[in-house]
Amino acid sequence: MDYRDSPEEAQFRTRLRDWLDGIAGTFPTSGDEYWARQGEWHRALYEAGFFGLSWPREFGGQDLPPVYDVILDEELAVASAPPRPGLGYLVAGFGRHASRQLQQRFLPGMINGSERWCQGFSEPGAGSDLASLRTTATRDGDEYVIHGHKIWTSYSDVADWCLLLARTDPDAPRHKGISAFVIAMKQPGVEQRPLKMISGVTKEFGQVLFDGARVPADQMVGEPGEGWPLAMTVVGHEREPSTLGFTARYAKLVRQLASRVDGPAPDELAWAAVQTEMLRLHVRRRLSEQLDGITHGPDGSLDKLLMTWVDQAVGHAALAVGGTRDPELLGAYMYSRAQSVMGGTSQIQKNIISGRILGLGA
Numbered sequence: 532m533d534y535r536d537s538p539e540e541a542q543f544r545t546r547l548r549d550w551l552d553g554i555a556g557t558f559p560t561s562g563d564e565y566w567a568r569q570g571e572w573h574r575a576l577y578e579a580g581f582f583g584l585s586w587p588r589e590f591g592g593q594d595l596p597p598v599y600d601v602i603l604d605e606e607l608a609v610a611s612a613p614p615r616p617g618l619g620y621l622v623a624g625f626g627r628h629a630s631r632q633l634q635q636r637f638l639p640g641m642i643n644g645s646e647r648w649c650q651g652f653s654e655p656g657a658g659s660d661l662a663s664l665r666t667t668a669t670r671d672g673d674e675y676v677i678h679g680h681k682i683w684t685s686y687s688d689v690a691d692w693c694l695l696l697a698r699t700d701p702d703a704p705r706h707k708g709i710s711a712f713v714i715a716m717k718q719p720g721v722e723q724r725p726l727k728m729i730s731g732v733t734k735e736f737g738q739v740l741f742d743g744a745r746v747p748a749d750q751m752v753g754e755p756g757e758g759w760p761l762a763m764t765v766v767g768h769e770r771e772p773s774t775l776g777f778t779a780r781y782a783k784l785v786r787q788l789a790s791r792v793d794g795p796a797p798d799e800l801a802w803a804a805v806q807t808e809m810l811r812l813h814v815r816r817r818l819s820e821q822l823d824g825i826t827h828g829p830d831g832s833l834d835k836l837l838m839t840w841v842d843q844a845v846g847h848a849a850l851a852v853g854g855t856r857d858p859e860l861l862g863a864y865m866y867s868r869a870q871s872v873m874g875g876t877s878q879i880q881k882n883i884i885s886g887r888i889l890g891l892g893a
C-alpha cells in the first residue's frame with residue numbers, strides 16, 4: 532500500500548492550503564463561538580469548493596473518492612481551522628432511502644449549507660433501544676401530525692429541517708412500525724429547549740418537543756415502516772472511519788501537549804501518541820479497502836470503538852498535561868467523554884461485535 536498523495540491529490544492539497552492560508556484564524560474552532568458560526572463556516576467551505584467532496588455531483592458534491600475528505604480533515608487540523616460539519620449521515624440516508632423527488636428537493640440545500648438540518652432519533656426513553664421510540668405520526672388527510680419528545684438533538688436550535696423518526700403503526704412489531712420524515716422545525720407545535728453540556732457548550736444541542744406539528748405526507752422518507760432500515764443506514768455511516776477522520780486533530784493535539792511538557796512525558800501522553808498513530812494507519816487501511824470496493828457492515832462498530840478509545844486517550848492526556856487549570860484542555864477532556872455515547876454507545880458497539888462479528892450469544 533502506498534499512502535502518499537497521487538499527483539491530483541497533491542494538487543488538491545496545495546490549493547486547499549493556499550485557501551486556508553488566507554482565512555486562518557477567521558473562524559473559531561471550539562466552544563459556543565464555533566457552534567454559532569458553524570453554518571457560515573459550512574458555506575465558506577462549500578463556496579471555495581471544499582465541501583461535499585465525495586458526494587454526488589448532481590446534488591452539489593464533487594464525486595471524488597473519500598480520501599479527499601481525509602485530506603480536507605488533515606489540512607483543516609494543520610491550519611487550526613474548524614472541522615468540517617458532519618452531514619454525511621444525512622446524505623447517506625437520503626441517498627439510499629429517499630425518493631428522487633425528495634433527493635432533488637433537499638440534498639442541494641443540505642450540501643451547500645443554505646438549509647440547516649438536525650437528526651431527531653433519540654428520546655428520553657429511547658437511545659440505545661431506539662426501536663422503543665414513542666413519538667407518533669398520525670395521518671390526517673395529506674399530512675401527518677406529530678406528537679413526541681426528542682432529546683440530544685444536535686443543531687436543533689438552528690435547524691430548518693429535521694430527519695425525524697416517528698411511529699406510524701402502533702400495531703406493527705416495534706422495528707416495523709417506524710417511519711422517517713423531513714419535518715420543518717420552524718412551525719407551530721415545535722418547541723426547542725437548549726441543553727448545556729458539561730464542557731460549557733450551550734449551543735450544540737437541545738430537546739425538541741412536538742405537539743401537533745405537521746408534515747406533508749409526501750415528506751416521508753422511503754415507505755411507511757422504512758424508518759428502521761433508514762436509521763441503520765444512518766448510524767452505520769456515523770461509525771465509518773472516513774467520516775470519523777479526526778485523526779489529524781488528535782495527532783495535532785498530542786504534538787501540542789508534548790511541546791508543553793518539561794521533563795518526562797506522562798504515561799497518558801505516550802499512550803495517546805501510540806493510539807493516535809494506530810488509528811491513523813487503521814483509517815488509511817479502511818480507505819484503501821473502500822477504494823478497492825470493499826464495503827463494511829458491522830465492522831463499523833470496531834472502527835467506532837477504536838476511535839472512541841483514541842479520542843478518550845487523547846482526552847486523558849490533555850487532562851494529565853493541563854490539569855483542571857487549562858479551560859481548553861479541560862474542555863477537550865470533557866468532550867471526549869461524549870464520544871462513547873454519541874452515534875451508539877461503546878457497550879452497544881461491543882454487543883454488535885460479539886453478536887454479528889464473533890457470532891456469540893443467541
Ligand SMILES: Cc1cc2nc3c(=O)[nH]c(=O)nc-3n(C[C@H](O)[C@H](O)[C@H](O)COP(=O)(O)OP(=O)(O)OC[C@H]3O[C@@H](n4cnc5c(N)ncnc54)[C@H](O)[C@@H]3O)c2cc1C
Pocket residue numbers: 649650651652653654655656657658659660682683684685686736869870872873874875876877878879882
Ligand atoms: C454529543 C452527542 C450528540 C448527539 N446527537 C444526537 C442527535 O443529533 N440526534 C439524536 O437523535 N441523538 C443524538 N445523540 C444521542 C445518542 O444517540 C444517545 O445518547 C445514545 O444512543 C445513547 O442513548 P441514551 O443516552 O438514551 O443512553 P441509554 O441507552 O439509556 O444507555 C445508558 C447506559 O446503558 C448502556 N446500555 C443500554 N442498553 C444496553 C445493552 N443492551 N447492553 C449493554 N449496555 C447497554 C449504555 O451503553 C449506556 O452506558 C447524541 C449524543 C451525544 C452525546
